[in-house]
Amino acid sequence: AQSVSQHNHHVILSEAASLELGCNYSYGGTVNLFWYVQYPGQHLQLLLKYFSGDPLVKGIKGFEAEFIKSKFSFKLRKPSVQWSDTAEYFCAVKANDYKLSFGAGTTVTVRA
Amino acid sequence: GAVVSQHPSRVICKSGTSVKIECRSLDFQATTMFWYRQFPKKSLMLMATSNEGSKATYEQGVEKDKFLINHASLTLSTLTVTSAHPEDSSFYICSARDRENTGELFFGEGSRLTVL
Numbered sequence: 001a002q003s004v005s006q007h008n009h010h011v012i013l014s015e016a017a018s019l020e021l022g023c024n025y026s027y028g029g030t031v032n033l034f035w036y037v038q039y040p041g042q043h044l045q046l047l048l049k050y051f052s053g054d055p056l057v058k059g060i061k062g063f064e065a066e067f068i069k070s071k072f073s074f075k076l077r078k079p080s081v082q083w084s085d086t087a088e089y090f091c092a093v094k095a096n097d098y099k100l101s102f103g104a105g106t107t108v109t110v111r112a
Numbered sequence: 113g114a115v116v117s118q119h120p121s122r123v124i125c126k127s128g129t130s131v132k133i134e135c136r137s138l139d140f141q142a143t144t145m146f147w148y149r150q151f152p153k154k155s156l157m158l159m160a161t162s163n164e165g166s167k168a169t170y171e172q173g174v175e176k177d178k179f180l181i182n183h184a185s186l187t188l189s190t191l192t193v194t195s196a197h198p199e200d201s202s203f204y205i206c207s208a209r210d211r212e213n214t215g216e217l218f219f220g221e222g223s224r225l226t227v228l
Contacts, residue, residue, distance in 0.1 A: 004155075034216075043116075044156075044205070044219040090155065099146070100207075100217060104155040 004093050006103035013081055014111050021076040021106050023091030033074040034092040034100065035065055044090070050074065061085070086110045114140045116208050118220035125196055126228055132192045133223045135206030141186035142208035146217065147179075150203040159204075162189040196227040 007022040025031065035047040048059025055067040065076045074091060091103040115138040125131050135145055143164050148156040160181050161169040168181035178200075180192040189208075193200050203224050207217040 036219075043221045044207075046216055049216060099158055099161065101158070102155040 004091055004101050004103040006091050006106050008106045010107045012109045015083055016080050019078045019081045021089055023074045023103055025072050025093045027095050032094040035076050036090045038088040081110045083110050083112045114210050114218045116218045116220040118206055118223050120223060122224045124226045127197055128195055130192055130194045131196055132190055133204055135189045135220050137187045137208045140210045145189040145206055145208045147191050148205045150205055198227045201225055201227045
């Protein structure tokens with residue numbers, strides 16, 4: 001079974017700092033990769049996804065992610081965070097079926 | 113994006129009673145819906161895959177008789193927690209895959225179940 005590991009449980013940043021969240025997965029075959037965000041009191045929303053092609057993908061709200069196949073890694077980045085980026089971030093991996101496996105999530109707190 | 117709605121958003125029930133949670137895709141048809149359980153500070157745990165017109169597929173360790181899933185139409189799946197106990201208290205989230213889409217899931221707002 002595939003597993004998804006997020007390295008940081010809680011990240012605290014100041015506004016304008018850069019954010020980087022790590023995600024590693026264990027599945028060896030072809031995967032689709034996702035980052036979801038859950039703002040306080042809201043639904044899970046898709047930030048970005050990687051299916052194929054350019055390993056550097058851009059998402060909404062200034063987020064981007066880099067897929068490094070050799071390291072089974074899908075790292076999320078944002079160059080300059082805002083207070084409104086305070087949320088829970090989940091990495092997810094989809095293998096051959098349509099089931100998504102989620103990481104444990106990273107709580108990001110941005111201080112004004 | 114597509115909209116998935118859950119109802120109720122919060123429910124409190126007594127131990128031993130049953131609770132039904134609905135998941136609706138509002139502007140698309142979903143042949144497949146997924147039910148997740150989210151524990152505090154934990155990831156989402158897939159409970160089952162709900163397929164329209166057929167039996168749900170449950171993940172290992174999830175009791176089929178306790179968590180009844182029905183996917184009667186292309187826009188509605190229901191999760192019934194039968195004979196609920198306090199340990200069933202959790203946040204239940206559904207998601208749906210637009211059959212025109214290649215993999216993105218759209219999530220409901222979640223339903224907070226508290227069993228007294």
